Amino acid sequence: MQNDDEAQKAIDRRSFLKSAAVGTVAFAAGTSLLSWARPAKAAGSLANVQSDAARAAKELAGGRVVTLRILEPSGSLGNIKPVADRWTADTGIKVEYIEVPLGEINQKVLLEAVSKAGSFDIALPASFGIPDLAESGILVDLDQLASKYEPEGYQDSIIYKTANYYKGDFYGYETDGDAYVMFYRKDWINDPEEQKRYADRYGIPLKVPDTWEELDQQLAFFHRPESGRYGVALFRSQYFIAWEWWVRFHAKGFFPFTDDLVPQINNDAGVKALEELAAASKYLYPGARSNGLFENFEAYGKGDSYANIGWGGTQKYLNGDKSGVKGKLTYGPTPGGKVNGALVRTPYFNWGWNYVVSSLSKEQEIAYLFTLYAVSPTLSTIAVRDPGGYFDPFRDEHYKDPEIIKLYSKEFLDVHEASMRGSIPDLYLKGQGEYFDVLRVNVQAADVGQKAPKQALDDTAREWDRISRRIGRKGQTVQWRFLKSLYPEAARSHLV
Amino acid sequence: MERHDTVQLETQCRPLPRIARLPFSIVLVLPAQLIMLLVVVVPTLIVVWLSLTDWQPTDNIPWFKAEFSWFWNFYDLLPDERFVGAVLRTLFVVALCVSTELVLAVALALLFLDEWPWRKVAVSVIILPMMVVPVDAANAFFMLFNDHGPINQLLSLVLDRPVEYAWLADPHWALLPIIFAEVWQWTPLMFLLVLTAFLNVPRNQWRAALGLGATPAQAFFRVVLPLSLPVMLVAVLIRAIETFKIFDVIYILTRGGPGATTESISMYMYNGAFVYFRMGYVAAAALLVLFVVVSVCLALFKPLQKHYE
């Protein structure tokens, strides 16, 4: 029986990777169409991009003393400093850091648009903030500079680049691999007794779940609080809870908006997704309602829950010395759903960080060259390797680096890579924060029983309409259609 | 009477220099007035303008070119659950905090009416909370109310079962740590004021009451308390005003969350302006609040003035 399960798992994984690969090809085709629309590149080769960028920056600086100021989220210094030190060595241009709490960096950049203080040249906002920041005028449209300096194929190995573009323009390089990944206890799944009991009860084998329904079933199965075992370490706080609903909803086969920007989130599928989310709350480990990111690592690391959801950063901890579950985990993409009989996978890229250039900067070209340098294949690998920072693999090269493999474990990286390739994007619209905040508040209200799920989603949809109206339906619809086209082919073909 | 003398003396002793066209009295207040103008008056005028627009930085237009939207902001504000909730919640917090502080302050002051050897030390320790930077005090309470913190530990001992409650994540109870922190920090102030009031009651009155056959308790309630009322009223008023503005504690402990269940007016306006960047809308909210506060203060102006003279 074990071999069959292994074979089954291998088949599932293979089919997932295959569909993800198809998705990548389609996506690459899509974005190369975009680059076709841009002016032809005159830059050098990809292999020399570092030295070329450094040389160009040095020339531009002339003999002047130039300092680049980077607004960075707290905790990312570990990823940036090794790169910045090399930059200073190569170009003589100093780098200064302005650190802000990571939950606030988007606000701080947007505030810059209001206060016009000119306090930084480069910033690392969270990817979902790019639309608002672009609209406010604080970001430099990097199309021209990219066409001047970006070598052919530079962006090809960056797996997820949906957030780099807004309304067709290029605003900055993605520099993190924040695809949502599921974690499961391998030893629990492989336990023959558990397998027999599960097969007897549900009639299907115990394996890494493909759909949310299957996952919810397994959560119920493994949730045994009397013996100190819990179903899952899902999040129920803040935006995390909204992200889970987002995936559950997409997995049922729908886009959040129609082509005319009419919200669909309160249709039957949306309501069902919310009901299932609230039902899954029964199987949570204690503390889930309030736990943030780090508390989640620690709690799951203790080893008494079956499943967890998280990012590469989660894995960095769980695969580290502090964790009690090192080596005991297997991984899977965020579950999908069955739509018209076909299995639809909807891995989700939420968060992420993009290097952007401030329109108030007096050294925009040099600043752009720094970002080009920092996200180049070699240097980005160095950045991701740092165990203290939170940049996760986002380029093909990263998955082949031995140090990174050791840090994350090969099993994890396989699933992570496949998730990245097939990721559905976040809601990259102007006012993203507003849309998501309404969603979050209502999902939370439904989860704790304050509102009925249908009511919660109806309220959200109504609020979304108001927000769209205030922001301007025309512009939003343009961006929404553009965003829809950037969904991975594998998912897009099944969503309505 | 005195004023005329000094003015006369001034003109007798020294002629006013010709450059000082302005009366001297006005020159004196100029620095203060100018600063107020720049930092308070001009911004208030801008608030009035902004409240009539729906300006957002993501519109990428300067604020003075923002599209005029008449009174739509106010129209949207009044039924806005979140805004109304913030107002009511703030009033609730003010009422609860100030009354708790007052009761505790009176109880404490009673303990300190007499002298004993280490009284000074005790007073110093009791007023320590007032002298901690509010942000740091809030952080301390964040740690205290942690799931694995000492508060839960003590509760576990008292209730004889493990308590790992996540106070700050509970939509119903998250206000508790906030109120705790606020009361902890400012009861000492009330205590000082109430104590001052009690100790300033003239001896004779109190002695007379005792002499006429009252028990110490009766003397306290019938003599000391009524005479301390004016000062206690000032204390309550001042604490109410300060608590109304509560921000630091909430920012550090919950940011107004979970959801919007611990948002005070200040937190609501901060979130509205600096997280959602709906600056026109927040300006309208600010104007409403300003209007109400100023009206209340003007209404209280007469009694305040009376006490001051």
Next chain:
Amino acid sequence: MSNRNSTRAPRIPKVLHRVAVVAAMVIAFFPVFWLLSTSFKPYEEWASSPPHWLPKKPTLQNYRIVFAPEAARRFAATQAGSLDYKVSGSAWAAFGTSAVVATAATLLSVVAGTLAAHSISRFRIGGDSFAFQFLSVRMFPPIAVVVPMVVLFSMLRLTDTHLGLILAYTAFTLPFSIWMIRSFIEEIPVDLEGVAQVHGMSQVEAFLKVTLPLIRGGVLATALFVFILNWSEFLFALTLTSGHVVTVTLQVANYVSASSGKLYGVQAAMGTISTIPVIVFGFLIQSHLVRGLTFGAVKE
């Protein structure tokens, strides 16, 4: 404080009384104690279950991270399990900024306040309503003017500058300066100045050479009081700056990391040190606290 010797209180048994006082002292001190204790705790003990009231393995690493990040990094490299939080700089800059801003704002506030208080008190300028204008500033939530201030400052290029913060702080502490100093001035009879003027001094000289020295203590107390307010201020520091000008109150909030959440120990260390000036000054002006916090309405 007068008449402390007669027993005024309703009779409470001595033991109960002492116990109640000690209980109050314990409650008052406990959070401060917790902050102090946490500042010496190593990373594992910050939110340990059960909580450690005293650190089992006291360490200076948190203070190192605050004041000497290089040394902290070196220490973390040698000691497994030690917090190696990568900071871009030490907190000395924050202390420097707070010191500069608080001092300058205090000077400005007290000088402008004294001048205005003199005018209000001796010249009765504008009647009483004029003075109350300054009081009204303390009555509404400062956040209400922060949005337009950000906009105004951006036009005047005052965002994220020391001067911008200084002006904001001054405006919002003027009520205290004016009203506190006014109450001190009112305690000095005008006749003294009148006598001085008879002897040939101008009004200004009379004020500067006669009244001011007499209220010197009060002015100093006001200055320290205003300094405490400026040092502890958070809202303006949060909203009127964008990363360059960081005060101690703001710096504490920066000790949050993506992987570890709030860095309790480091925040405690920073909090402990940054609250020391306030405690020291607070106790220095203990006898004037009541007057200050009630805008001169109640004198000790």
